[in-house]
Amino acid sequence: MDLFEKCYGYTEAKDAIRDGVYPYFIPMTETEGTESVFHGHRLIMCGSNNYLGLTTDPRVQQAAIEAVRRFGTSCTGSRFLNGTLELHEQLEHELAEWLGKEAALVFSTGMQTNLGTISALVARNDIVILDKDDHASIVDGARLGWGKTRRFRHNDMADLKRVLSSIAEDKGKFVVVDGLFSMGGDLAPLPEIAALCKKYGARLMVDDAHSIGVMGGGRGTAAHFGITEQVDLIMSTFSKSFASLGGFIAGDEPIIHYVKHHARSLIFSASIPASNAAAALAALKIMRDEPEHSARVNAIGDRVRKELSAMGFNIGHSVSPIIPIFIGDTPSTILAWKTLFDAGVFVNPVLAPAVLAGQELLRTSYMASHTDAQIDRALEIYRKVGKQLGLIP
Numbered sequence: 001m002d003l004f005e006k007c008y009g010y011t012e013a014k015d016a017i018r019d020g021v022y023p024y025f026i027p028m029t030e031t032e033g034t035e036s037v038f039h040g041h042r043l044i045m046c047g048s049n050n051y052l053g054l055t056t057d058p059r060v061q062q063a064a065i066e067a068v069r070r071f072g073t074s075c076t077g078s079r080f081l082n083g084t085l086e087l088h089e090q091l092e093h094e095l096a097e098w099l100g101k102e103a104a105l106v107f108s109t110g111m112q113t114n115l116g117t118i119s120a121l122v123a124r125n126d127i128v129i130l131d132k133d134d135h136a137s138i139v140d141g142a143r144l145g146w147g148k149t150r151r152f153r154h155n156d157m158a159d160l161k162r163v164l165s166s167i168a169e170d171k172g173k174f175v176v177v178d179g180l181f182s183m184g185g186d187l188a189p190l191p192e193i194a195a196l197c198k199k200y201g202a203r204l205m206v207d208d209a210h211s212i213g214v215m216g217g218g219r220g221t222a223a224h225f226g227i228t229e230q231v232d233l234i235m236s237t238f239s240k241s242f243a244s245l246g247g248f249i250a251g252d253e254p255i256i257h258y259v260k261h262h263a264r265s266l267i268f269s270a271s272i273p274a275s276n277a278a279a280a281l282a283a284l285k286i287m288r289d290e291p292e293h294s295a296r297v298n299a300i301g302d303r304v305r306k307e308l309s310a311m312g313f314n315i316g317h318s319v320s321p322i323i324p325i326f327i328g329d330t331p332s333t334i335l336a337w338k339t340l341f342d343a344g345v346f347v348n349p350v351l352a353p354a355v356l357a358g359q360e361l362l363r364t365s366y367m368a369s370h371t372d373a374q375i376d377r378a379l380e381i382y383r384k385v386g387k388q389l390g391l392i393p
């Protein structure tokens with residue numbers, strides 16, 4: 001059988017392109033953050049992860065430009081060999097201090113952070129325990145490890161207890177959850193998870209990709225709940241609030257030292273360029289010095305959640321500036337996405353298998369830099385389209 005047969009037989013995406021309802025890989029020609037141009041059509045951006053609006057902050061841009069001038073455009077190698085700059089180490093020190101951890105380690109993306117960290121820590125006798133809604137990079141990190149994976153129902157503490165209590169005492173146990181779930185915008189109940197981990201002798205890692213900069217005064221979900229010391233490892237990415245590219249893991253020094261010498265995605269991949277490290281450092285400084293950006297994005301999130309609920313949309317359990325609009329099937333979700341796109345708002349359609357069938361949704365998300373007028377306009381469009389398509393009364 002020809003290995004490529006599956007490729008020639010794959011028509012789903014091409015059918016959607018032909019029918020003009022393909023929502024992915026749409027090239028952007030221009031953006032200043034809150035508004036972006038696609039095919040000459042200007043849209044309010046309600047589908048980005050640029051939560052603090054820092055990708056166009058002149059201080060972040062300037063830091064990146066100066067770093068390129070000083071160090072060039074690429075590190076041309078891994079952190080392990082020729083690719084560590086003093087900027088990477090400065091970033092690690094500042095991140096560890098900001099999060100209240102002993103040490104941090106910078107990877108090239110958040111995906112690589114999860115792949116490298118989880119697979120380095122999960123040995124043959126270990127079990128990694130995941131929430132069913134955990135991000136794909138966590139799932140893949142667990143698949144790369146030598147140990148077995150168990151799943152528990154989303155945010156269901158009785159189910160987590162059932163899984164933990166069924167694992168033999170001589171196994172190493174590693175619970176890994178998203179702090180703030182990227183699709184639902186809901187929080188993991190970290191205090192309960194940490195208590196169960198303590199009871200059953202499990203270690204806990206939290207993926208704060210969406211919550212650093214947003215929750216806990218910018219320090220993420222462990223800080224939000226005031227339990228930083230009970231969370232063994234905090235992971236995040238630079239591709240969202242940090243307005244850059246890269247990722248990191250923070251925790252006790254011996255654990256970070258071990259990961260540094262065992263994570264294959266760190267050792268066998270080139271490090272982030274100086275421009276990305278410098279942009280992340282500049283964004284971190286803004287997060288520390290100017291808490292008003294975090295306050296602003298949360299205030300926008302509060303307003304949008306309240307208004308969408310009042311209009312009659314189902315926004316699930318969101319408590320954050322990530323606000324899903326549950327639609328419930330693929331054709332209606334695509335139709336809603338396309339109608340919003342044509343009306344001037346960019347949101348992301350999320351379909352099965354990224355979510356369970358029946359849970360198809362539009363993922364909307366907001367930025368500190370959105371103006372009140374932009375939010376007014378987006379809400380007006382949601383209302384109009386919602387009524388037009390019969391999604392709301």
Ligand SMILES: Cc1ncc(COP(=O)(O)O)c(C=O)c1O
Pocket residue numbers: 109110111112114135137178182207209210237238239245246247
């Ligand atoms: C929860 C979560 N973890 C990890 C990642 C990966 O981050 P990166 O984009 O830096 O690879 C993402 C990004 O989509 C994410 O949402």
